[in-house]
Amino acid sequence: MIASSVETERAEQIDYVAANLLPRAALLVRLLVKQVHNTEISRTEGEVLVILSAGARRITELAELEGVAQPTMTLLVKRLEGRGWVEREGLAEDGRVALIRITDAGRIALAAFRSRFLAAMRTDLERLPAEQLTALSSATETLGSFVDVLQR
Secondary structure, three states: OOOOHHHHHHHHHHHHHHHHHHHHHHHHHHHHHHHHOOOOOOHHHHHHHHHHHOOOEEHHHHHHHHOOOHHHHHHHHHHHHHOOOEEEEEEOOEEEEEEEEEOHHHHHHHHHHHHHHHHHHHHHHHOOOHHHHHHHHHHHHHHHHHHHHHHO
């Protein structure tokens, strides 16, 4: 049976989104972080602080979520600890395991970074023509729904 043009178009859209969404989103984040000119928090450090703002995690979980090796995450966590932005908390049931928790200082640093990041993004969004901004707003809602589905 030959696929209908609607099915073919849908398959092409799925392939396009699957191939392009993540690389473009990642590039968008890198470009915005670069605009912020923040030497205090790297992109990866900011992402780890965002993850930790939702709750404490093990280093292995952080490494997996960020797609880096555990030794790399261990060094990053030590750097964040040195700045007073995170702290380790041992588990009572297993003394070998530590949860990494964001501190109040880490929340303040993250809030300042987010503020500068969002200001840069707003400036860039203001340059878009109205129809592109409307389309991007709709795409953002759709992306949020997609994330919700993936998290279930």
